[in-house]
Amino acid sequence: MKKTLLLCLLLATVAFNNQAFAQDVTLKVTLRPIQTILINPAQKIVDLNYATKENYSNGVKLDQVDHISIYSTGGFAVKVKSASPTLGSAHTGISEKIDATDIVITPTLSTTTPLAGSTLSAVSLSTTPKTLITNTTGGIDKSFNINYAAAGGGKYVNKYFNVESPTVYTTTVTYTIEAQ
Numbered sequence: 071m072k073k074t075l076l077l078c079l080l081l082a083t084v085a086f087n088n089q090a091f092a093q094d095v096t097l098k099v100t101l102r103p104i105q106t107i108l109i110n111p112a113q114k115i116v117d118l119n120y121a122t123k124e125n126y127s128n129g130v131k132l133d134q135v136d137h138i139s140i141y142s143t144g145g146f147a148v149k150v151k152s153a154s155p156t157l158g159s160a161h162t163g164i165s166e167k168i169d170a171t172d173i174v175i176t177p178t179l180s181t182t183t184p185l186a187g188s189t190l191s192a193v194s195l196s197t198t199p200k201t202l203i204t205n206t207t208g209g210i211d212k213s214f215n216i217n218y219a220a221a222g223g224g225k226y227v228n229k230y231f232n233v234e235s236p237t238v239y240t241t242t243v244t245y246t247i248e249a250q
Contacts, residue, residue: 106141107148107247113137116243118173118220129222136180137216138245142208145250149199150175150243157239164231168239170195172221175243177203180213188214199246206250 118130140148156167176192179185185205193200203214220226230237 101143103249104141104143105146105247105249107245108139109245110134110137110139116218118218120220120226125222126224126227127222129220131217131219134216134218136182136213138177138203138214139183140185140203140212140214140247141210142205142247142249144208145206146204146208146247147201147250148177148203148214149246149248150193150195150202151199151246152195152197153242153244155197157241159231159234159237159239161231161234161237163233164237166229166231168220168226168229170197170241172225174219175202176217176219178215178217180215183211183213185209185212185214190214195241195243202245204250 113134116132116134118132120126120130138148140146152170152173155170157170157173158164158167171194173195174192175195177190179188179190185207187205187207189204191200191202193202229239
């Protein structure tokens with residue numbers, strides 16, 4: 071009987087060692103939204119320069135190639151706003167202002183890193199963020215050109231003052247990107 075019990079125990083041990091045992095794990099891939107926006111460092115100052123009669127008559131436009139670069143893990147919107155409803159002079163003797171809404175900002179697709187499917191909208195600068203660019207898909211390091219345009223029609227003829235030569239009006243323009 072001892073031999074039989076020992077034989078059964080030995081067979082059970084061999085059978086136990088030959089069985090495969092499995093353990094399961096759950097693998098998760100967690101994706102979080104990432105949006106970044108970068109203004110071309112060489113274009114941090116945009117100067118709309120009125121230097122000729124034609125500038126005052128027709129207005130001034132300036133194209134900034136690859137001005138904005140975005141990275142987005144999905145759909146996004148780029149918005150633009152002005153820090154102030156007017157552009158003012160830093161000179162204390164000048165109280166005149168230029169309306170921010172006189173400045174029109176127009177995006178176009180970059181020729182170097184375009185993002186197909188983008189909706190591009192020209193907007194007048196305002197303290198309320200205005201949607202400039204949208205896309206239902208994301209992109210990695212995609213660039214957009216920006217055209218800045220200021221009023222013509224002689225609107226600024228009486229905005230020059232000899233106490234500051236040239237007379238310079240400024241505001242801060244802020245671009246933001248958000249997930250859609």
